[in-house]
Amino acid sequence: MKLSFIRRAGAQERASLSLFALTVPIVLENLFRIFISSIDIFMLSGYSQEAVAGVGIVNQYIFFIQLLFNIVCIGTSIVLAQYLGAKRHTEASQVIQGSILLVGALAGGLLILILVGAGPLLSLYKAEPAVRSYAITYLKIFGGFGSFFVAFNMLQGTVLRAYGYTRDTMVVTFIANGINVIGNAISLYGPFGLPILGVTGVAASSVISQIAACGILAWRIRQYPEVRFRLSHWRNIPSSIFKTIIQIGLPSAGESLSYNVAQIVIMALITTFGTAAVSSVVYAQTIVRFVFILPMSIGAGVQIKVGYLVGAKKFEEAYNRLYRYQLIGTVIAMGIITLLQFVKKPIITIFTHDPAILATTSTLLLYSYYIEFGRSINLITISALKGAGDVRFPVGYGIFSMWCIMVLGAYLFGYKAGLGLVAVWLAIGTDETLRGLVMLGRWKSKRWMEKRLT
Known part of the structure; x- marks a missing residue:
């Protein structure tokens, strides 16, 4: 058996x-x-x-x-x-x-x-x-x-x-x-x-x-x-097989590398706000992982699903399904972040009882509505574009956005203007949201239909 x-x-x-x-x-x-x-x-x-x-x-x-x-x-x-x-x-x-x-x-x-x-x-x-x-x-x-x-x-x-x-x-x-x-x-x-x-x-x-x-x-x-x-x-x-794998995989991996380097730069900036600020960010990021893990996983499934449909030349079906998948992912992310607001204080106290860190972390989790809304759109739509074979545009725009909006915005408003962690959080949310909306625009344009690999 x-x-x-x-x-x-x-x-x-x-x-x-x-x-x-x-x-x-x-x-x-x-x-x-x-x-x-x-x-x-x-x-x-x-x-x-x-x-x-x-x-x-x-x-x-x-x-x-x-x-x-x-x-x-x-x-x-x-x-x-x-x-x-x-x-x-x-x-x-x-x-x-x-x-x-x-x-x-x-x-x-x-x-x-x-x-x-x-x-x-x-x-x-x-x-x-x-x-x-x-x-x-x-x-x-x-x-x-x-x-x-x-x-x-x-x-x-x-x-x-x-x-x-x-x-x-x-x-x-x-x-x-x-x-x-x-x-x-x-x-x-x-x-x-x-x-x-x-x-x-x-x-x-x-x-x-x-x-x-x-x-x-x-x-x-x-x-x-x-x-x-x-x-x-x-x-x-055929040598074309090796070439295609690298041409598709290299930009996507480069985007991940760029994002993580950008996060390192932002964390270096946050260290200038003090140890309490760093701890608050670490705790907030640790907690919200359990929020964005769902749209990220949905995005992985969408990438496979869109790949099947595009390979089968079912372009219109892929086009219409993305919006349904996107709605599901965003509703789930918003539902979890809302639930989190009711239980966040007991969760934060697992990590710390410092009143200042607890209050700051709680505030960051509230502003995480903005980040997770944009991130749910971005993660799912960009995965669909990649599944369709449209890699260069989302990767290129993503690298531009994460440095010119997220990192630069965090530096100008969080550090230079002295607005602190909330401004950094809003810069991250603006990057995620704008990337998500631009990716939705790319999907709506249907230009990805020209990128089919097979």
Whole structure:
């Protein structure tokens, strides 16, 4: 008897898959990732503050490494969805084969670079020797060896989601992160007389969890005959396949990189307002993650769905459905942020009892109405445009907006004019809202219909 996480979608028209079926597993997967990342930091904080600092330094590099893998994964997701919608299965198989070669070469090169360069790179930090030592250990073990498996997990998950098997990736994420937490506990607490391995053990447990995930995902893929995740006939892959994956994936990854750098700049600006201001922003951002995780996940499902429809040349259906999806996402986001206003004080007191920080965080959560309204429009509509193959315009405008409206606005009004955190929050909301409205205008223009890849 075969085990199955999700009913087979191969026999039916993929364009008929419901957004609900695509999105719910993605929502749960993303929520679980947030919980687990918080648990990891909590567990390390009980072991050593130097360890927390060392891993914190390395995490920014881990993020950039995964961003590089995302170049291939985003390109693969969009191109593959359109080929599947067009029922061009030979080309779909070539996209998968090409992505395996690309991500394998990238992961192998980064592994060598990290093993050789981790020490010299982290020696540039003016950190305590213990912090630097923990950082080097974690970067070499998880950033080097672990990232090789992370790359293939990201790619295998991308392929399964493109075929509509989103529940599989959700279940595997649960299992892998459960293994990671158990490994962390063994490494940090030394139950049954086992040695305490500290950061080395934490990094090793992360690698083991990724190896397990890689094996389970490979097994799940083998259960679906239509998903051809193999390298047979790789010499026959047209060069245009590699070119298309990179042309689609690179701008999207560049946009994510630009946004995160912009956030770093804004946080640097906020530090001039004092420690209480920084703490308030960190707490507010931590809480609102649970709001925008839903429109973000809906956007991921919309990108796949639009890719199917555009690949199948069902342009008008895609055009009309986006507005329905957009309304659903925005209503859900506004409903959650409204509910949050009634329970925000008890939630904030989980983090702090400082009256000033509590009041400031509460105010930021109130102004988050503006941010989350615009963000829900932006995340869903831009995902639809990318799913249709229209990447350059939304990415180009997004980079312009996040620097010229969000960062510049925060600097001019929050810092120069002395209006503080509220002005920074309004600058972020204005960027998200204007980007969302511009993306809706782009969708309404139907110019994305000319960007079909298949």
